[in-house]
Amino acid sequence: MHLRAKTTSDGCCRRLKAVRNELMEAGLDAYLATDVKNVYYLTGFLDISTASLNMIIPSEGMPSLLVMPLSLEAASSQARGCQVKTLASGELMIGRILEEIRSAGLRRIGFDNLQLQTYLAMTKESEDVELVNGSGIVAEQRRIKDSEERSFIRRASEITDAGMEAALGAIRSGAKEYEVAGEAEYAMRMRGSMGAAFDTLVASGPRSAYPHGLSTEREICDGDLVTVDLGATWKGYCSDLTRTVVVGKGQEKAFRMLRRVKEVHDRVLSEIRPGVEAARVDEVARTVLGPGLAEYFVHGLGHGVGLDIHEAPTMSRTSKDILEAGNVVTDEPGVYVSGFGGVRTEDTVLVTENGCEKLTAAPYE
Amino acid sequence: MHLRAKTTSDGCCRRLKAVRNELMEAGLDAYLATDVKNVYYLTGFLDISTASLNMIIPSEGMPSLLVMPLSLEAASSQARGCQVKTLASGELMIGRILEEIRSAGLRRIGFDNLQLQTYLAMTKESEDVELVNGSGIVAEQRRIKDSEERSFIRRASEITDAGMEAALGAIRSGAKEYEVAGEAEYAMRMRGSMGAAFDTLVASGPRSAYPHGLSTEREICDGDLVTVDLGATWKGYCSDLTRTVVVGKGQEKAFRMLRRVKEVHDRVLSEIRPGVEAARVDEVARTVLGPGLAEYFVHGLGHGVGLDIHEAPTMSRTSKDILEAGNVVTDEPGVYVSGFGGVRTEDTVLVTENGCEKLTAAPYE
Numbered sequence A, B: 001m002h003l004r005a006k007t008t009s010d011g012c013c014r015r016l017k018a019v020r021n022e023l024m025e026a027g028l029d030a031y032l033a034t035d036v037k038n039v040y041y042l043t044g045f046l047d048i049s050t051a052s053l054n055m056i057i058p059s060e061g062m063p064s065l066l067v068m069p070l071s072l073e074a075a076s077s078q079a080r081g082c083q084v085k086t087l088a089s090g091e092l093m094i095g096r097i098l099e100e101i102r103s104a105g106l107r108r109i110g111f112d113n114l115q116l117q118t119y120l121a122m123t124k125e126s127e128d129v130e131l132v133n134g135s136g137i138v139a140e141q142r143r144i145k146d147s148e149e150r151s152f153i154r155r156a157s158e159i160t161d162a163g164m165e166a167a168l169g170a171i172r173s174g175a176k177e178y179e180v181a182g183e184a185e186y187a188m189r190m191r192g193s194m195g196a197a198f199d200t201l202v203a204s205g206p207r208s209a210y211p212h213g214l215s216t217e218r219e220i221c222d223g224d225l226v227t228v229d230l231g232a233t234w235k236g237y238c239s240d241l242t243r244t245v246v247v248g249k250g251q252e253k254a255f256r257m258l259r260r261v262k263e264v265h266d267r268v269l270s271e272i273r274p275g276v277e278a279a280r281v282d283e284v285a286r287t288v289l290g291p292g293l294a295e296y297f298v299h300g301l302g303h304g305v306g307l308d309i310h311e312a313p314t315m316s317r318t319s320k321d322i323l324e325a326g327n328v329v330t331d332e333p334g335v336y337v338s339g340f341g342g343v344r345t346e347d348t349v350l351v352t353e354n355g356c357e358k359l360t361a362a363p364y365e
Helices: A009-026 A036-043 A069-078 A093-103 A116-125 A135-143 A147-170 A177-190 A205-209 A252-271 A278-289 B009-026 B036-043 B069-078 B093-103 B116-125 B135-143 B147-170 B177-190 B205-209 B252-271 B278-289
Strands: A030-033 A054-058 A064-067 A083-086 A108-111 A130-133 A201-204 A225-230 A241-246 A302-304 A311-315 A328-331 A334-337 A341-344 A347-351 A356-358 B030-033 B054-058 B064-067 B083-086 B108-111 B130-133 B201-204 B225-230 B241-246 B302-304 B311-315 B328-331 B334-337 B341-344 B347-351 B356-358
Touching (some): A009 A030, A009 A054, A009 A108, A009 A135, A030 A036, A036 A135, A069 A083, A093 A116, A116 A130, A147 A177, A147 A241, A177 A201, A177 A225, A201 A205, A205 A225, A225 A341, A241 A252, A241 A341, A252 A278, A252 A334, A252 A341, A252 A347, A278 A311, A311 A328, B009 B030, B009 B108, B030 B036, B054 B093, B069 B083, B093 B116, B116 B130, B135 B311, B147 B177, B147 B225, B147 B241, B147 B347, B177 B225, B201 B205, B205 B225, B205 B341, B225 B341, B241 B252, B241 B341, B252 B328, B252 B341, B252 B347, B278 B311, B311 B328
Parallel strands (some): A108 A130, B030 B108, B064 B083
Antiparallel strands (some): A201 A225, A328 A347, A347 A356, B030 B054, B054 B064, B201 B225, B225 B241, B302 B328, B334 B341, B347 B356
16 A cells, blocks of 8 residues: 655655664665565655565665565655666566675675565575664664654644544443444544554453453443543554543442553653653553552553554663653553453653653543 | 454364374474464464464463463453463563473474564574474465354455445545545444454545555545455454446546456456466456556456455465365456556455355445
8 A cells, every 4th residue: 555755855865874874884785674664764655565565775876675566656656765676577576685685796784674484585595695683773763753753643643632532422331342443433534544553442341451452342331441542643653542431420449540540641741751761661650550550550651653553662661762852652551450441541742852742632531 | 452252162173183283294393373363263362462472382282372461361261272371570472482392392393474583582592492484384274264264254245345335435526535435444343344454445546556555635536547445354354345436427448447357357257166276367367358458467366365364375477376165365357557547346255166156245336
């Protein structure tokens, strides 16, 4: 699936230059990008459908973008800063990649997210080519969102807010979970979302204790906790938002969980700023939650958001990341009690020079 | 995201037994399944959200399903025929997999779709474990859909037809492509689709020449060719359907392309039956299309459909597949003319004992 490039040529040119600098520093002859999001980041051409999209960036000279014949038309009109090439009839992509590499005399190649079978075939067929994990080379750049990327995530967040409004408006006793998801997705699409950033989650009653519970045919009941987790995309960029509500009267325990999680969520917002260790923010969240509830917080506090719904930096106990201005991360503490239900409150947040700014703005009640 | 298991225990048990038979034949001690669709196929537990889901199936004894803590609750209640385990605090998945393998004395392990980084880490950390590509072991089983799977794809196809009806009803001069996609997705969700099988495509005017053109903010114009390609999912199973229509009067050339592609599509239906080489059916399609148009048919004729939207068997020039009863494939010839537009007609088709049966049933005009 192709998207007309909205990323400026300037942006792509700067990003390519940064990749080349990294290649120099690492002593690599070229970079092989096979991740569709990385190729979009570097060329402005988004082709989600293609299993085989290969961009070869030599440390000097014009990059080549190898696409399947069905993507040639779109890639030729949209990809910038590279030469678009396709396969001859009967030619295999793996052979063509090796030919490009050999004919240019490239030996040490950094790669991003190479598939195992491609890696094994390349190492088997070409003893003179050395493949090196260079996934960080583009991923590190993508951590810091430039002004254009921020504006795209802002727009995705506005659309996501509208999706949440539609979802919360559709929640009532007797509604099916998938109906609530449908109203949310419709509201986002009609505002120009390219498609959901991930499968919309509407998890009600005991199912709200599943942090990633999809949306099923379960009918929502009076007193249920209902968690809605959704995200729109704009120009390929994602947003991520979760709210949990109680239908009707509900139990006092449910409201207590909601208050505690919201308290943690707010405290996290006051902790996020450049220079802070991401693991430290996760730890603060668990401390504020307290030992009685922290054991029910079965996932990390948050993750980076951009072209991928999960990317660097990660806020978890095992994270080595340090927050920087320009990161976009989620703040999403949650508590999940088996057989009873769960609560999660999540916003997408931009790390600013002095602290952070919430990009999603749905109300909490 | 978790789906309550709808696959019968019997089905999972039979599938596990078939995997074990393959392990014996290949001289493997165990199978490592990391593909979420394979794990669903074998256990009834669908967890799309989890990057790290690992099922270890020894040739004898109970399989282990290793999940992240956030999936424990859902996996424990839904996965059948295996023991569900999670990580201790701070434990890494890769270490845990190796521990399970070593403690059971397993040495030769077949894998399905292992990530490159996992493969490299496992081969580096464990010299006594031999990893063998066993992707075919489950993929081969999945080619032949059993009666339950057929019923799921039938239901997905009915919902997909309703989505196409909504899309075609929304196409008019002035409508944006994404609005048409929104109506289609809404219609499918409200009939219980678990979510779109792939990003809905509404490609109009010159954009219809992009075989995978997504849905953009372009406004549909009078005379445009508009291609709609969409699919619903039911219990994890996909369907796939494409129609191209002309808005308003249109040019004679557009109608001529439509008639020719429909003719090819119908001829393909008469060719599909057990025992036929998939490459041969692709060749027939190109012959019927004729040399003048075949050069604009820039993709394969079709692909298998099931838990994945693209799976075996493949109908293309390079395919080695032979069609068998129980395969579900698409029949989707297309013609794409740069600057003018494109046409594609696609149905999802079940290979029967004597021929084939269309599962999608949207009208062609």
